[in-house]
Amino acid sequence: MRPGTGVGIGQLADEFGLAPHVLRHWEACGLLRPPRDGAGRRRYGDAERVRVAVVLRAKEAGLGLEATRALLTRGAPAAQRATLLAQRDMLRERVARARAELELVQCALDCAHEDIAECPRFQELVRERAGVTAADAGRLLSDP
Known part of the structure; x- marks a missing residue:
């Protein structure tokens, strides 16, 4: 870029819908x-x-600034790949947890029992999580 060309921090921030301090922070982080x-x-x-x-896309993929810096570092393809593999594994875990949460909510919505505490499947899930017997789970769920 020739001296005197380009845009100022405020204009670039506006173009991306960011506050100027975000660009300053990214500069301080080496991005x-x-x-x-x-x-x-x-x-x-x-x-x-x-x-x-690139930073915005990386953020959309769930990468932090440190991981993004690793991706932007040229000459370190192995480090970039390791960063992406770790991110993929973390995202897979997050997706699996979200699917399990959705399954639990859908189970409750599909249940014929008016009170979820009376649902045998819900009671089973609670017992598994709490590590209590079926009798204890039923009694404890019915107590206020």
């Missing part, structure tokens, strides 16, 4: 390195726009 003009002001060009877009 952005905008060139400065003669007066020391940051000037953002196409390269910085691309990096902001």
Whole structure:
């Protein structure tokens, strides 16, 4: 980028719907390195726009700033792959938990019992989680 070209921090932040302090923070974290003009002001060009877009996409994928920095580091494909594998595994775990939660909620919605505490499947799930007997679970669920 030629000196004096590019946009200021406020304009770039506006383009992406961010607050300027977010771009400053990303710079402090090593994710952005905008060139400065003669007066020391940051000037953002196409390269910085691309990096902001990468950071935003990484955030959408659930990556933190440290993991994003690892992805943006050139010359370390093994580190990038390790970061992505760890993120994939974490996302798979999160999806599995969400599916189990959805199954529990759907089970409650589909149950013929008006009071979920009377549902045998719900009682079984509670017993498993609480580590109590069926009699204890039924008694404890009925006590206020």
